[in-house]
Amino acid sequence: xxxxxxxxxxxxxxxxxxxxxxxxxxxxxxxxxxxxxxxxxxxxxxxxxxxxxxxxxxxxxxxxxxxxxxxxxxxxxxxxxxxxxxxxxxxxxxxxxxxxxxxxxxxxxxxxxxxxxxxxxxxxxxxxxxxxxxxxxxxxxxxxxxxxxxxxxxxxxxxxxxxxxxxxxxxxxxxxxxxxxxxxxxxxxxxxxxxxxxxxxxxxxxxxxxxxxxxxxxxxxxxxxxxxxxxxxxxxxxxxxxxxxxxxxxxxxxxxxxxxxxxxxxxxxxxxxxxxxxxxxxxxxxxxxxxxxxxxxxxxx
Numbered sequence: 153x154x155x156x157x158x159x160x161x162x163x164x165x166x167x168x169x170x171x172x173x174x175x176x177x178x179x180x181x182x183x184x185x186x187x188x189x190x191x192x193x194x195x196x197x198x199x200x201x202x203x204x205x206x207x208x209x210x211x212x213x214x215x216x217x218x219x220x221x222x223x224x225x226x227x228x229x230x231x232x233x234x235x236x237x238x239x240x241x242x243x244x245x246x247x248x249x250x251x252x253x254x255x256x257x258x259x260x261x262x263x264x265x266x267x268x269x270x271x272x273x274x275x276x277x278x279x280x281x282x283x284x285x286x287x288x289x290x291x292x293x294x295x296x297x298x299x300x301x302x303x304x305x306x307x308x309x310x311x312x313x314x315x316x317x318x319x320x321x322x323x324x325x326x327x328x329x330x331x332x333x334x335x336x337x338x339x340x341x342x343x344x345x346x347x348x349x350x351x352x353x354x355x356x357x358x359x360x361x362x363x364x365x366x367x368x369x370x371x372x373x374x375x376x377x378x379x380x381x382x383x384x385x386x387x388x389x390x391x392x393x394x395x396x397x398x399x400x401x402x403x404x405x406x407x408x409x410x411x412x413x414x415x416x417x418x419x420x421x422x423x424x425x426x427x428x429x430x431x432x433x434x435x436x437x438x439x440x441x442x443x444x445x446x447x448x449x450x451x452x453x
Contacts, residue, residue, distance in 0.1 A: 174198040176228045183222060187373075187381020189340030189366025190220055190287055194227075196343050196364075197258070197285065200350030211254045214243040216268060219294045219368075220260035220287040237267030240275045243282050249446040251425055254283070254354060261288040261302040265321055269301065276330035276359050278424040283353045283360045286323065289368035297371030304407035308375050322404035327361040328417050334360035335400065335417035340367065341388035342413065349415065358423050365411065378408070 175198070184190050201211065213231040215224035216239035224231035234242045239257045247255045257264070264272055264286050275282065291309060292298045298311040299318065306315045327335045334356040336349040346364055353360035367373060367384035378384060387408065395403075396414040403412040422430065425443065432440045 170202075171195055171198045174201065174228055175226055179226055182226060184219060185368075185370045187367055187369035187384075188219070188293075189289070189364075189368075189381065189384075190223070192340045192343065193285070193287055193346065193364050193366060194223055196346040197223075197227075197350055200347045201354065203347065204351045204354045206254055206354060210252055211256065212243075212246055214239045214246065214255065214257050216257075216259040216263035217294075218260040218263045218292070219289075220258065221263055221294075223258045237263055237269075237271065239263065240268060240271040240280075240282075240284070244271075244275060244280050247280060247282055248425070251281070251445050255281075256354070257282060257284045259286065260293070261286060261290070261323070262292045262300045265301045265323065265326075273326070273330045276327055276332045276361075279331055279333060279358045279421055279427070281358055281423040281425065283350075283356070284362070285350065285353075286361070286363050287366050288323065288363055289366050289372055290320075291368055291372040293368045293371055297368075297375060302405075304405055304409075307372070307407045309372075310375070320405065322400065323363050324361075324403050324416050325400035327359075328400045331359065331421075332361045332417060333358035333419050333421055334415075336361070336415040337363040337365070337403065337413050339365040339388040339392060339411065339413065341385045342392070345394075345413070352415070352418075356418075358421065365405075376407075 208229050211229055213224045213227050213229060215221040215233055217236040224233045239259050243255045243257045288302050290303050291300050296310050299309045299316050301321045303309055303316045304320055308315050324335045324337050334353055338345045338349055349362050353362050367381040369381040373384055392411045392413050394414050395412050398412055398414060398416055400416050429442050
């Protein structure tokens with residue numbers, strides 16, 4: 153039998169992973185399948201958040217429903233696991249109630265652009281000051297592999313056994329055309345780029361959007377005979393082209409085609425709250441009190 157005391161001494165000497173400080177370790181191991189890319193993106197998020205220098209006590213994470221929606225439950229900070237498709241309106245209310253918070257929405261392509269699509273486009277339009285990190289695995293991973301708004305043409309799914317005939321969203325173009333001030337796309341293979349993009353998005357004032365392509369080996373890859381998670385990582389490596397500043401009209405995704413990556417949009421325009429305060433100040437003059445957050449009786453005590 154091995155010496156238990158020696159094993160314990162050895163384990164205690166192993167340095168802690170720096171990412172652990174950002175995680176609720178009592179909830180580990182996570183639910184994600186072997187080869188899934190979501191865990192990799194969480195690692196990147198932790199590093200990006202650390203590099204941003206933001207006060208963690210003023211960062212809130214909001215997720216919807218789905219595999220990516222479980223992220224909020226694993227991050228060791230104020231987090232909210234909301235109802236399907238409602239992560240963005242919940243995050244909007246959180247930001248308007250407490251503008252000092254840095255609000256991050258972290259969810260999947262189905263949650264944010266299908267049932268949550270209407271909220272997505274209007275948050276872009278209003279330029280609500282939040283960061284949206286969207287994990288795009290081209291499918292509904294948690295509920296059985298149905299066609300999603302991001303499923304490429306001809307790819308098979310449980311609801312499209314002969315292949316998908318619906319045009320998929322070009323998400324960077326959708327975000328830019330609706331008003332996002334920061335738009336980037338990377339893959340779970342490009343971890344350094346993802347970390348940098350997340351840092352930039354977190355520090356950007358206004359609606360910032362980062363799309364991260366990630367493998368779903370259990371449903372999307374298996375059904376389309378694409379191999380395992382490693383095979384998809386190899387595909388990301390061999391078929392990705394970095395084109396910073398590319399016209400987002402041209403960066404749509406096809407089935408196993410070229411993947412255009414980069415930072416596409418980085419502009420300035422007034423946020424929702426800045427626009428509201430400026431407008432009402434102009435209309436009402438000195439009688440208008442600039443809104444800085446929800447007040448309550450406790451604020452005067």
